[in-house]
Amino acid sequence: MxxxxxxxxxxxxxxxxxxxxxxxxxxxxxxxxxxxxxxxxxxxxxxxxxxxxxxxxxxxxxxxxxxxGKDMKVLALVTPDKEEEAKAAGADYVGLDEYLEKIKNGWTDVDVIVTMPAIMGKLGPLGRILGPRGLMPNPKTGTVTMDVAKAVAEVKAGKxxxxxxxxxxxxxxxxxxxxxxxxxxxxxxxxxxxxxxxxxxxxxxxxxxxxxxxxxxxxxxxxxxxxx
CATH class of the missing domain: 3.30.190.20 (Ribosomal protein L1/L10, rRNA-binding domain)
Structure with missing residues (x-):
């Protein structure tokens, strides 16, 4: 070339x-x-x-x-009681079952997924979609947590x-x-x-x-x- x-x-x-x-x-x-x-x-x-x-x-x-310098698109996979705090922290997409269904159908138009420990079991079957794209949440990186708002805010701030x-x-x-x-x-x-x-x-x-x-x-x- x-x-x-x-x-x-x-x-x-x-x-x-x-x-x-x-x-x-x-x-x-x-x-x-x-x-x-x-x-x-x-x-x-x-x-x-x-x-x-x-x-x-x-x-x-x-x-x-x-x-x-990049606006990170964050998906918060949370239970209904956590939706408001995830939205307030700046998550671009907030929900659960409808997004799990979208991911199952191949949707991965986000940079980071934040979720709660109780939901990780539902993400296991989606590993082959999320894993290769580096999107699988992980407790070691702070993306599997009960403090969803903090995790979302940190990603938005450049973590x-x-x-x-x-x-x-x-x-x-x-x-x-x-x-x-x-x-x-x-x-x-x-x-x-x-x-x-x-x-x-x-x-x-x-x-x-x-x-x-x-x-x-x-x-x-x-x-x-x-x-x-």
Whole structure:
């Protein structure tokens, strides 16, 4: 596939084999993002873990200080007595049986599903639809809780969950290209600090192997893991 003039210019600005500081990377990223829409900014962090082993699985949540810049669509699957508080907290869709039926028929037009412990049994049969899309609620990420309002509000405010994939990489959004370089840096630092705290005791050797920052359609910028 031929690369465009803008892609060529962007690539030329990223020095090969250079490890950038977070300050340099966030400033450069804004300079090489040329999409007409507000591009998403992502971090890809390669960890020195073997995710096939349960004691080396890295999974958690982080509240980004400046949010993701994306309006997260939240579905609250709750009993009638919890509907009002879920709506007040900002849930986009609130209900139960009618949404379970919609999901069974293939509807997954949401970013996060929040539910209550008593309802998880009803979601089990929908695992093959929700699982691959990363939509299955999980107590570890705070999306299965009796405090539905708090869970919804946190997601709306920029709480994201992450999980190391089978190749040992954590992919996570840290904002939008329209964010200032400082905001992107602070969001990135929050994610990296959280990941550092989660190093499994079974993980030997270098934990943070590499960090790459990119936006939609931009080249990747290598960030120095030692400085993060």
């Amino acid at each position: 031929a690369i465009t003039k803008k892609q060529k210019e962007s690539r030329a600005k990223v020095e090969k084999n250079k490890l950038y500081t977070l300050d340099e990377a966030t400033t450069l990223l804004k300079d090489i993002t040329y999409t007409k829409f507000d591009a998403s900014v992502d971090l890809a962090v390669r960890l020195g873990v073997d995710p096939r082993k349960a004691n080396q699985m890295v999974r958690g949540v982080v509240s980004l200080p400046h949010g993701t 994201i969950d992450f999980k190391v994939d089978k190749t040992g990489i954590v992919h996570a959004p840290i904002g939008k290209a329209s964010f200032t370089a400082d905001k992107l840096k602070e969001n990135a630092m929050e994610l990296l600090t959280t990941l550092n705290k989660m190093k499994p005791t079974a993980s030997k050797g270098i934990y943070m192997r590499s960090i790459y920052m990119s936006s939609t359609m931009s080249p990747s910028i290598a960030v120095d893991p030692k400085l993060s």
